[in-house]
Amino acid sequence: MKRILYLASFDISQRTGGGLASLCYYNALCRIRPGLVDLVLPAECCCGIYKNAIGLPKRNFIDFLFDFSMHRGRKFIKNFLRQHGREYDICVINDSRYGGDLMDMIHNYDIKIVMIHHNYEVEYCMSNKTWQTLHGIIPYWVSYIEKKAYRDADANCYLTRDDIKLITNAYGESHGKAHLLGVFDYMDLEYRPANSGILTTAIITGSLNDYQTYHSIQIFEKDYYPIVQRLYPHMNLIIAGRNPDNVILQFETRYKGNIKVRKQWMM
Numbered sequence: 321m322k323r324i325l326y327l328a329s330f331d332i333s334q335r336t337g338g339g340l341a342s343l344c345y346y347n348a349l350c351r352i353r354p355g356l357v358d359l360v361l362p363a364e365c366c367c368g369i370y371k372n373a374i375g376l377p378k379r380n381f382i383d384f385l386f387d388f389s390m391h392r393g394r395k396f397i398k399n400f401l402r403q404h405g406r407e408y409d410i411c412v413i414n415d416s417r418y419g420g421d422l423m424d425m426i427h428n429y430d431i432k433i434v435m436i437h438h439n440y441e442v443e444y445c446m447s448n449k450t451w452q453t454l455h456g457i458i459p460y461w462v463s464y465i466e467k468k469a470y471r472d473a474d475a476n477c478y479l480t481r482d483d484i485k486l487i488t489n490a491y492g493e494s495h496g497k498a499h500l501l502g503v504f505d506y507m508d509l510e511y512r513p514a515n516s517g518i519l520t521t522a523i524i525t526g527s528l529n530d531y532q533t534y535h536s537i538q539i540f541e542k543d544y545y546p547i548v549q550r551l552y553p554h555m556n557l558i559i560a561g562r563n564p565d566n567v568i569l570q571f572e573t574r575y576k577g578n579i580k581v582r583k584q585w586m587m
Contacts, residue, residue: 405429420465435473447531528564
């Protein structure tokens with residue numbers, strides 16, 4: 321049996337949204353093909369239990385201009401496949417921005433590609449004014465890469481039904497089959513109802529100036545916080561992260577005493 325090449329794109333040793341999701345996918349793949357999954361990570365993340373992962377080296381400015389890719393993996397993966405491409409029959413790519421410009425070189429080795437879409441990337445990058453959109457001005461590059469990843473994948477996996485709808489409406493039909501992953505942990509867990517007398521503090525963390533973050537806080541305040549107050553009237557909520565938007569600061573002001581924002585201001 322051939323191997324699976326998994327391009328994680330996030331540091332799976334970190335307790336971040338992207339890191340934890342990437343770890344779940346990696347563990348799930350390892351259960352499907354034990355001992356036959358090769359993990360690709362940024363070189364600086366290949367430490368501890370992941371020290372044997374395939375490390376993507378950092379690129380300098382010349383490499384960026386010459387290869388002109390959104391990520392550091394294009395040149396390395398091209399050379400890696402020349403030596404090892406025939407060892408794999410499946411490549412799982414975590415993030416369409418990471419994989420859009422790798423599709424042709426991977427398919428050249430008759431490797432099937434599974435693309436995991438974390439968002440409708442054009443919407444996410446424009447809203448958060450990422451550098452790939454020139455800080456929210458031009459979506460063309462992200463749109464081109466995401467479309468390529470979606471249209472050329474042998475299977476497309478999504479976290480939400482809304483993402484399926486948004487991406488399909490934007491780019492038309494893909495020859496790859498659609499799969500809804502949802503939000504999952506690879507292990508079977510036993511869930512127990514919380515005792516209302518135990519829960520005293522909850523924490524929300526993230527980059528508090530990102531549109532995606534403060535928009536979700538607005539939804540949380542409107543639809544969910546009233547439920548939390550009813551079930552856990554003595555609970556305190558801490559919102560921690562960098563550069564909190566005024567939307568989040570106003571949320572703290574409206575519920576003075578129950579909600580605290582822990583700020584870290586960064587340029």
